[in-house]
Amino acid sequence: MGIRSILAKPFARFVVQNRKKWEENAVDVQLSLMKSLVSEASGTSFGKDHKFSEISDYKEFQHSVPVRDYELLKPYVEKVVAGESDILWKGKPLYFAKTSGTTSGVKYIPISSESIGFHINGARDALLSYVNETGKSSFLDQKLIFLSGSPEMYVKNGIHTGRLSGIVNHHVPGYLRSNQLPSYETNCIEDWETKLEKIIDETISQPMSLISGIPPWVQMYFDRIQARTGKQIKDVFPEFSLFVYGGVNFEPYRAKLFESIGKKVDSIETYPASEGFIAYQDSQNAEGLLMLLNSGIFYEFIPADDYFKPNPRRLHIGEVQLGVNYAVILNTNAGLWGYSIGDTVKFVSLNPYRIVVSGRIKHFISAFGEHVIGEEVEAMQFAMQKHPEVELVEFTVAPHVTPPEGGLPYHEWLIEFSRMPENLAAFGKDVNQKLSELNVYYQDLMEGNILQPLKIKSLSKNAFINYMKSEGKLGGQNKVPRLSNDRNIADKLT
Secondary structure (H helix, E strand, O other): OOHHHHHHHHHHHHHHHHHHHHHOOHHHHHHHHHHHHHHHOOOOHHHHHOOHHHOOOHHHHHHHOOOEOHHHHHHHHHHHHOOOOOOOOOOOOOEEEEEEEOOOEEEEEEEOOOOHHHHHHHHHHHHHHHHHHHOOOHHHHOEEEEOOOOOOOEEEOOEEEEOHHHHHHOOOOHHHHOOEEOOHHHHOOOOHHHHHHHHHHHHOOOOEEEEEOOHHHHHHHHHHHHHHHOOOHHHHOOOOOEEEEEOOOOHHHHHHHHHHHOOOOEEEEEEEEOOEEEEEOOOOOOOOEEEOOOOOEEEEEEEHHHOOOOOOOOEOHHHOOEOOOEEEEEEEOOOOOOEEEEEEEEEEEEOOEEEEEEEEOOOOEOOOOOOEOOHHHHHHHHHHHHOOOOEEEEEEEEEEOOOOOOOOOEEEEEEEEEEOOOOHHHHHHHHHHHHHHHOHHHHHHHHOOOOOOOEEEEOOOOHHHHHHHHOOOOOOOOOOOOEOOOOHHHHHHO
């Protein structure tokens, strides 16, 4: 064993012991954090506009701070981007994480000197929780890779600006830098396919033990390696033992990914966002991701069914229930207030608080009042379990309001299969059945002859890769929306 793997075990034990202290008092920790954040930001423009000095409890906080998405918070953000101080948070941000929003164009998410450490420690603690639980640490002595965006940044009004993955890359602990791949120069390549070939050049002969990235892009990495070598990944990287992923639900990709690998490897799911590191898988034996409630973010939750109402209910962590779809609202130590991140989660445990990411509140279908939010992945998983021969590359769902063939409207599921169902009609029927069970509105619309059952359209090979390439979003941290209220994506895919 090397020095990294030896020292990791006592450090992991220390980190987990500290974590359990706040786990046991999560509600008090969160409400105390709310007061602390409000106090620290009371002298900012936002704090003065929203009377932070008069807030003493959560009820007053709700009255003072409305829920906003990026577009509604943008007037404040623009002042920060222009270089003004003390707008959303004290002083100026340390960084801007630049992202591409589907409705807001380019978004600049502030990262403060107070928040950057939580971005770094979230990923670190996910690995250390794994080490502590399993006793496995030898992977730290070999090579590791994170398939990410470019670490290059530029300065905007005195503030370094770039992709979150690039910003985080600059803060990788020194003890891991010597075994991190790819090289900085390769990581800076913008064209994904060129970059991928260069990554393979640099990694194919190395003892890779940990591979991390968004599943569809990791699959593309594996496919290119197999095409080049004719071997399964286990034979190219015999030391590969740990897969770390985030960004999308892993289940639809699991079968194909592990078939490419050729053996079972442990996996850790993480939930990082530009706005903060929200959760990570703390156990190989428990469902869901541990929500990080002591990491500079005060969380609120709005039941997804209420989200589009004029005055939706807002709950703190002590008021949530198991199995309910909630939209996540953030209040952060980088100056995001009442910020709707756009994700939906479900709690699968309240002791400790563990979640599964169930979907996107803005990526939903409600063309006919059905409010399908997040259930599509569960329905797909159900059908794949009933049809174990099926492997898919990617899928998305869109409405057909006026079908070209006539008849009632329907949801069209556009799926790129790597292995087709033996009976496509039966597969579609099973997806539709599960979706009906999960969503009463959807079922009512079919029973009322407003919708007909969903239809599946099988796409040609590389349909999603070609689409993402045409949009300039191939690779990195980019993801295909699961659900749309229009046919913009669907029409480009077909």
